[in-house]
Amino acid sequence: MEGLIVLVVIAVIVYALLKGGASKASKPNLGDPYACSGCGVQVKHNRRTVSAWEKGARSFYCKSCHGQWREKQTSKQPSGCLGFFVLLIILPSIAITSLFLF
Ligand SMILES: [Zn+2]
Incomplete structure (x- = not known):
């Protein structure tokens, strides 16, 4: 019986070692x-996917x-920021053109 337990312990250790080595x-x-992971097409790893792996990603x-x-991510961003940015550009250009007009 003890022999069996030792065998199981050895098997578990070997399995853990193999699994660790494999990962x-x-x-x-x-x-x-x-x-x-999206369309299932076979592609080759590039610098982007390898660096994603290093950051912990496991699906590519x-x-x-x-x-x-990425398009989805950018379209999710609130448009309020964009409106503010437009104002930031349009207001000074109106100010500058009015300076030249008057
Ligand atoms: Zn794809």
Whole structure:
């Protein structure tokens, strides 16, 4: 019975070691293939996906899916900021043109 417990403990340790080694080895290299999490297309890792992996991301998107995601992110931003920015540009230009007119 004790022999069995020792065997199980050894098996668990070996499994943990193998799993740890595997997760270390799974760090993507430039050019390694992966399946896009958005559309499932096989693409190669680039600097963007590798740096995303280093930041903790484990699902990657191809260039077009990433572009769509970025567009969604920018469209989510509130337009109030943009309105303020427009005012910031338009008001001084009106002031400057009125200076030249009068
Ligand atoms: Zn994709």
